[in-house]
Amino acid sequence: MSLYWRIFVLNAAVLVAAVLLLLGPVTVSTPVLFGEAVVVLGGLAAMLVANAALLRVGLAPLDRLTRAMTAVDLLRPGSRTRVEGPGEVAELTTSFNAMLARLEAERATSSSRALSAQEAERRRIARELHDEVGQTLTAVLLQLKHTADRSPEPLREELRQAQEATRTGLDEIRRIARRLRPGVLEELGLHSALRALTTEFTTSSLRVRHVIAPGLPALDEATELVVYRVAQEALTNAARHADAHEVGIHLCDGPAGAVRLLVRDDGAGIGRAAEGAGIQGMRERALLIGAGLTLGAGPHGGTEVLLDVPTSRTGEGPR
Incomplete structure (x- = not known):
């Protein structure tokens, strides 16, 4: 039964019950007696309460779907709405999930071309x-x-x-x-490029250090470029906006065999500030290689940027 007919039948049942009561034990005289007015008003209140409860129960899946639509962010893919409710609502939720999957795929393709x-x-x-x-x-x-x-x-x-x-x-x-144009990245690889970034951003007021774990799997060229650009943007934010004095770059093993880039500073932190074009650019680059990007507060304050690159993005040999 469709949502329309469910609501119609439930409301009709309430109204039929009210009419039967008026035709049966409940009567109204002229002028209306106090007891009759109490009964009629009480019946009206009961019908309104029942109608509100029935509508809330019937439309609850639509409310959940509306909240899910409002919270959708294509830069954070993978979230889907649970399929539940009557037939029409379940079909609408399924269609929305399919549309979201298409939008994410199209966004990834267009971002790849743009980048x-x-x-x-x-x-x-x-x-x-x-x-x-x-x-x-x-x-x-x-x-x-x-x-x-x-x-x-x-x-x-x-x-x-x-x-x-x-x-x-x-x-x-x-x-x-x-x-x-990071020539060091093209000629010597990611490890040398990260070391060069460390030297480039180190000044009298900002100390940048790097830690690169040995034996990491090699990454393909496109992935190395994404890792380099994310590290570069994180260092730029720390130097320009975070008022940081020390930044650490770590390239190490991540969860499930992934390669993890960790950039952590001791600056003012992100707080509740809206994400700018730089952070959104990092998220778009992470989407291109299927990597997970997390930004938040560090364990001792400041800002922490985590990029986990899946092992499927490996190259042919160490660089």
Whole structure:
């Protein structure tokens, strides 16, 4: 029986019972006596209470499905609504679960294409920064040095200051190019790239240390890039937003044979702040390789980022 007919039959039963009572032992005279008014009003209250209870019981599966729809997050896949209730509600829940599975698959596909295009664009920009802008600044630096060597002393000092400014800009461009295109990752592998990240983010106010467990299974290139980008984003958040003084990067064995990346800082923590584009980007990258990503407070405060990569993402050999 459909939900509509169930509610109709239950309400009709209540109304028929009320009519039978009025035609039988319950009568109403004119003017209405006090006892009759009490009986009629009591019957009305009983009908309303019964109707409310029946509607609540009948529509409870729809309420649960509505709450599940509101709480859906495609960046946290895998949640499904339990199929229960009458036939129409069960079919609606089943259809919703199937639709959610399709949306998750389409989101993963579109995210993969977008991130692949993003990485290609990063490589192009890094190459242009290195080949075009870098070479131009190098030529300017050499020209400034040549001019300074032939200039009088008062002008020479100003040219040397221009040299230092140009050299600083050239170093910054090279640093940006390295972040856009991790050449160390492509040439030497994930372990060397994580060590390079540790050196890059270590400053006078931030100490970054790394611990890489021996004997870890190798990962394929796409997975190594995801692990590297998650570590890079976690370090960037710790350096820019967390006011942290110490960050630890651990690459070790995870649960069920997975490879785990753990980034933990001693900063202010996430709290109840909304997740920004950086964290959402980490979640999308984790979805691409079927990895589990968890962000939360560390055991002693700060922020802890956990990325568990399944062993199916292994490569051909150690790097």
